[in-house]
Amino acid sequence: MTEKILILDFGSQYTQLIARRVRELNVYCEIHPFNKIPPVDSSVKGLILSGSPCSVREANAPDVDLTPFKGKMPVLGVCYGAQLMAHKAGNDVLPSKIREYGRAKLVSIHNTDKLMKEITPDSQVWMSHGDTISGLDDKFEILASTESVKVAAYKVKGEQTYGIQFHPEVTHSLEGKVILRNFVVHICGCSQDWTPDIFIDSTVAELKATLGNDKVVLGLSGGVDSSVAAVLIDKAIGDRLTCIFVDNGLLRKNEFDEVLASYKDMGLNVIGVDAKEQFYSALKGLSDPEQKRKAIGRVFIEVFDQEAHKISDVKWLGQGTIYPDIIESVSVKGPSATIKSHHNVGGLPEKMKMKVVEPLKTLFKDEVRIVGKSLGIDDTILGRHPFPGPGLAIRILGDITAEKVSILQEVDHLFISGLKRVGEYDKVWQAGAILLPVKSVGVMGDERTYENVVSLRAVTSTDGMTADWAHLPYEFLADISSEIINKVKGVNRVVYDISSKPPATIEWE
Template identity: 65%
Template sequence: MQEKIIILDFGSQTTQLIGRRVRELDTYCEIVPYNKFPKEDPTIKGVILSGSPFSVYDKDAFKVDLSEIRGKYPILGICYGAQFMSYTNGGKVEPAGTREYGRAHLASFCKDNVLFKGVRDCSQVWMSHGDTITAIPDNFKKIASTDKVEIAAYQIEGEQVWGVQFHPEVFHSEDGTQILKNFVVDVCSCKQDWSPASFIESTVAELKAQLGDDKVVLGLSGGVDSSVAAVLLNKAIGKNLTCIFVDHGMLRKNEFKNVMADYECLGLNVIGVDASEKFFNELAGVTEPERKRKIIGKGFIDVFDVEAHKIKDVKWLAQGTIYPDCIESLSITGT
């Protein structure tokens, strides 16, 4: 089973970037909502807490009980994640007066701390926060400062738990990747053996195990997302996958014919449906863009549903989409 780092998403706009940086270290990671930690997963090697648009003392701030995680996995809190751990353990987080946004430099840091192995003197880091940690609990140890932020990083004494108020994931943090590597590799002991190729192998194996001899139907758009999903499923279950490609008349000239030929070359079992006249009739006289979108969306579902019901004994409906859409489909607010 593929080992992984879990990123708990507290709503930061750079959460996806944290995930990218971890994967660039040849380590698999998954981003999940802050309150959806996957319990009892033996492949988890460590946890990263993201930033957030909220202050820790806001009534709407995202909060979670970390007691089941702390002590079981190494933890790295970034920005809000660092403030949240300090605040909920008795530390103080206060408004910084003016929002600190931009470059800063590590004026001092504990060079013997594993998190800062290989980090250069006065290394540039990127700050983006309106609050700052002004006091840490007694069992927390300050391990870094900048010229403006006294507690730029800390470690809980006797524990594999760190917090940094800067963003190591962004390009402007010069040694940010090194800091993340120190956590992911040196602390969490990840082997750096993951790659997109290994992801394909593991995904196909998981699909085979999950689906067995079941039949699956998938709606194709002609785009990359659904096509990749179809290819992966085809590798796993072959003829038990049936794809439906609906031409709604909005494709480029000859695109339906050309894409169908491409799917044939990929060995996919595809039913092509030319429903362009249906869509043209329903869109006639409609000028409002949002109404057009809804007509096309409903029309696709209607056509797909009719064709899908012609296939016997289907147990699964497959969908291909991009990873950020998976996060948005299960938002951190639960809506």
């Protein structure tokens, strides 16, 4: 039984970051909404309460019964979590006289306590709170303060229950990893044995037990997630796995043939399906992004279902779902009002009446890549940038035509090839081009032109949840702009997107 840390989510933007930091310690953890706590067994070694945009003083503030945990296992409250435990114990949590947001320095550090072990004087931490724990009764012990916050860290006497007012999970808390290590390893006693190889062994064993002699069909996209999922399932059941790779006519230039060739070298049983015309026909005249996604999803299901039924007695649908997908579907506030449709997930299990197997559902994106490396998957697949499920359809603003797809494929090919040529590709999380529904005046030779505008987009990120625009060299941008305009007929203007996420998103649609 894998030992784990439970993280209760009260709605903080940083909750996934707490989980990522714990995983970096080779300790398995799970995030659950504060109001959907799973059964607790001996595998749970400790509990972390996340922050929250709420105040404990609000009438309907998130609350949780800590009776199954407090005093029975180590508990760490972060920001709101710390305030909640102090408040429930009868201490005052009041509006801060000065809202503390940003960098602060710890003083009066109680280094003899395990949580604060090895934390240096004036250690920088990151604060983000509008309330302050104004004081604690004699059942509590203050472990650290800042110049403006007396209770920056505390412990409940006689228990392994801790609260910290700052966020150790963000990089601005320079010794935050030390505090999390102190809690997870030295206080909870986790053995740090959750490694890629352990994950692979346990997952393959679980797949063998679950799937038995059944057949599985899986839709490959050419990306990291579906490729790693396919190799894991293949290790468990071999040729009882059939992979289907659909060319929807919205892939990158030459991608269909190149991806099929790469999968052959991996020994996977892959069927390639050319369905371009079916997708173009379904997309004709559609400009709304959600309508385009739904049309692509509908046709994908039809094509995939048709191909899958050529294989007899298939009982399972394999998918490359990863942990952020799971977390967001059971978030504290429930699914968002408008969830983007994804052609490789939505509706397939219901349509095909199959059970779903998702071997990567506990992993973050960077963990998927690490597991893929341990599986021996080629870097050309593991290093591929994320690519949207609906493909170039959401990078062509407005309606879709074969001509527009061809123009964008050429632009994208030059941009991506250029990034690789100058050594920038691996520094970027995701890159691509967007065909805008705009035409501009230009001059080529002695003639005026009236042609398309494309925007180049490149971002840096660790997981795609937040992203900064990539600061590509000006010389490269100048060269690639010139190359695109000279080589791609129909384009006479190139712009570069310098928006970060948030407030913008990575894709334009």
